[in-house]
Amino acid sequence: xxxxxxxxxxxxxxxxxxxxxxxxxxxxxxxxxxxxxxxxxxxxxxxxxxxxxxxxxxxxxxxxxxxxxxxxxxxxxxxxxxxxxxxxxxxxxxxxxxxxxxxxxxxxxxxxxxxxxxxxxxxxxxxxxxxxxxxxxxxxxxxxxxxxxxxxxxxxxxxxxxxxxxxxxxxxxxxxxxxxxxxxxxxxxxxxxxxxxxxxxxxxxxxxxxxxxxxxxxxxxxxxxxxxxxxxxxxxxxxxxxxxxxxxxxxxxxxxxxxxxxxxxxxxxxxxxxxxxxxxxxxxxxxxxxxxxxxxxxxxxx
Ligand code: NAP
Numbered sequence: 001x002x003x004x005x006x007x008x009x010x011x012x013x014x015x016x017x018x019x020x021x022x023x024x025x026x027x028x029x030x031x032x033x034x035x036x037x038x039x040x041x042x043x044x045x046x047x048x049x050x051x052x053x054x055x056x057x058x059x060x061x062x063x064x065x066x067x068x069x070x071x072x073x074x075x076x077x078x079x080x081x082x083x084x085x086x087x088x089x090x091x092x093x094x095x096x097x098x099x100x101x102x103x104x105x106x107x108x109x110x111x112x113x114x115x116x117x118x119x120x121x122x123x124x125x126x127x128x129x130x131x132x133x134x135x136x137x138x139x140x141x142x143x144x145x146x147x148x149x150x151x152x153x154x155x156x157x158x159x160x161x162x163x164x165x166x167x168x169x170x171x172x173x174x175x176x177x178x179x180x181x182x183x184x185x186x187x188x189x190x191x192x193x194x195x196x197x198x199x200x201x202x203x204x205x206x207x208x209x210x211x212x213x214x215x216x217x218x219x220x221x222x223x224x225x226x227x228x229x230x231x232x233x234x235x236x237x238x239x240x241x242x243x244x245x246x247x248x249x250x251x252x253x254x255x256x257x258x259x260x261x262x263x264x265x266x267x268x269x270x271x272x273x274x275x276x277x278x279x280x281x282x283x284x285x286x287x288x289x290x291x292x293x294x295x296x297x298x299x300x301x302x
Pocket of ligand 1 (some may be wrong): 144167168169170171172173174195196197198199202215216217218221236237238239279280281283
């Protein structure tokens with residue numbers, strides 16, 4: 001069997017078009033567009049590139065986009081004051097602080113300072129609590145788990161009653177996607193197992209999965225023989241395993257690999273996401289959808 005490729009790059013375009021159309025409609029009917037502020041502290045190259053991509057996408061959708069770049073030396077107090085300023089700004093619906101932050105700043109305090117109704121990353125404890133409750137309580141699904149669920153849904157994979165195995169239990173990927181997939185909801189309703197470094201027999205659990213979601217950050221962790229024939233494999237891992245020279249630009253670019261042995265796995269799985277080009281491109285898209293939703297909640301049209 002050769003697996004169907006779940007192409008994040010293509011599905012992203014569909015969703016961005018949907019968002020753009022909604023933004024135009026809301027602008028016409030309500031005279032307002034979604035407002036997103038991106039707060040970047042320091043100049044970490046990965047963070048700069050993530051923020052640049054978020055800004056570019058927000059602009060392409062017709063959002064109001066505000067960039068706040070601050071030096072590494074900013075104090076925690078100053079950063080909290082900046083967040084407070086945007087919590088109060090009625091033209092801003094999403095407040096995003098790019099993580100990680102420098103060591104002298106308490107990340108938890110910063111996340112907790114964001115107004116939960118503007119927390120488009122969905123990391124605030126109030127939004128995590130809403131996610132656990134499920135149904136209409138949910139406001140913002142964190143972008144990466146939202147991307148995973150959307151890819152499964154749009155690929156047409158049945159989740160009702162499916163055995164879902166999630167490898168990884170981080171707060172940003174593993175835990176939220178496990179919670180989302182077990183909810184009593186049409187695009188979930190799965191029986192979920194969460195595996196981690198203390199799991200006794202990882203292969204045993206993976207082999208049972210109708211839907212295998214791997215977010216461990218270990219290149220090639222999941223072996224092809226661990227995959228159930230016909231399963232849906234979502235590889236969240238993004239691991240830099242070397243460098244290559246881009247044919248287009250001549251620049252040095254990172255060589256990326258997922259957590260699954262892709263070449264061999266695609267001969268066994270029913271569906272599979274590539275790395276790069278699977279979950280990665282979808283994450284910013286879901287962040288944009290959260291920002292649009294934040295405005296819709298405000299207008300009472302969600
Ligand atoms: P993380 O915070 O480091 O968590 C990794 C999780 O995997 C932990 O729960 C860890 O278990 C588990 N794990 C690690 N090695 C394992 C092993 N050998 N066997 C079983 N479980 C193992 O990572 P994360 O932030 O969730 O990210 C995971 C991966 O996804 C990374 O490659 C990251 O770059 C990628 N990612 C991609 C996107 C995107 O595409 N947009 C977004 C976020 C993350 P313990 O809890 O026991 O330590």
